[in-house]
Amino acid sequence: MRFRTTALTTVAALVVALAGCAASGTADAGEAGPGKSWARDLPVTRLTPLGDEDGFVPEGGGLDPADDVPALSELDPDLLEAVREAADAALEEAGIEVLVTSGWRSERYQRYLLESAVKVYGSEEEAARWVASPQDSSHVQGAAVDVGLTDAAYWFVEHGARFGLCQTYANEVWHYELTVEPGETCPTPLEDASAG
Template sequence: MGRTEFSKGDGALPDKVTVFDDDYPGVANLDAALLAALRTAATDAAEDGVKFFVNSGWRSPEYQKRLLREAVIKHGSVEEAARWVATPETSPHVSGNAIDVGFEARAWLATHGARYGLCQIYANEPWHYELRPQAVTDGCPPMYADPSQDPRMRRA
C-alpha cells in the first residue's frame, strides 16, 4: 500500500530487498541494534534455506502520514485505521525501531526470533518485528492484539 508513490529516500522498498541491502534508507536507517540482530538472525536462517526479505523498515514521517491516510480510507475511521497504522509521531517505523518482513522470515522468526531479541509485537501483524533484548533470556513479551492496544501508540 503506497509503496510505489514514494521514493527510496522516504523508505519505500522494491521487492526482494534483504536486511543486508544498505543502499536503501528503509534498511540503512534502521536502529543499529535492531539491524545487527536482524542480520545475525538472517545469517542463521540462511542455513535453513530462509531469506529475510524486508517489506518495510524505516519510513519518513511523510510516508507514514500517507499510509495512515490510506488506512483511514480503507478502514473507514481513524479508530479502525489505528489497529493497523500508527501516526508518524508514534510509529516505530519512523524511528527505525520496527521492520515488516516477508512470509518466510516471519515464519522462521516466529519460532527462532526470541533467541535474537526479535519479537512479534502485534497479534494481527505477524510480519511486524521489533527488538526486545530481554527476550534472549526471558522470551518475547505478550503481544498486543493490535497497535491500538499499545500504550506507545497513544497520542499525548
C-alpha cells in the first residue's frame, strides 16, 4: 500500500510539473503561433509527434492549396497566391489536380527531416543534397512548396514561370520557389540542396 501511495504521489508531482512547464513555457502571448510554443524544441517521438503546428503533411498525402492550415498559412503570402493561381490554371487547362505535399515547416520538423535523411543516406554530406538544415531551409522561411503528384510537378516545370514559380533543385522536380517575376524565364536549377 505504501508503494502504491508513493507511486501515485510521484506521478501526480510529475503531472503538476509538466503542466507548470506547459503553462510557463509561452511567456509572451505574442510568441504564440505555429512552431512557437514550449514544445518547439522537443525531439520528435511517439509521445511528441509532428502536427499541424509544425507544418506536417502526412507522407503520401497532400493539401489542397486553398486549405487553411499552418503548412500553407505560414507561407509567404505572394508565394501562396502564386501557387493557388498555378493550381487553378493546371486544373482548368490540363485537368491536373495540384496538391501541396509540403509547405512551411517548423525548425523542429526540418531538424527531424535532416536527422532522418542522415540515417537513410548514411552521411551528413549525402543527406544535405536532399534536406537543408533548419537555418538554411526555404521551407522554414515560408519561401518554398513541394507539389505533387508527379503530373502536377511536371506541369509546374513547364508552366510555373508564368506565375513566378521555378524549380529550385535539379534533383527535386517537386520543389518550387517564387524566384522570378511572373512570365520571366526561370534560372537553371541548382544541382541539389547542398549547392545553395
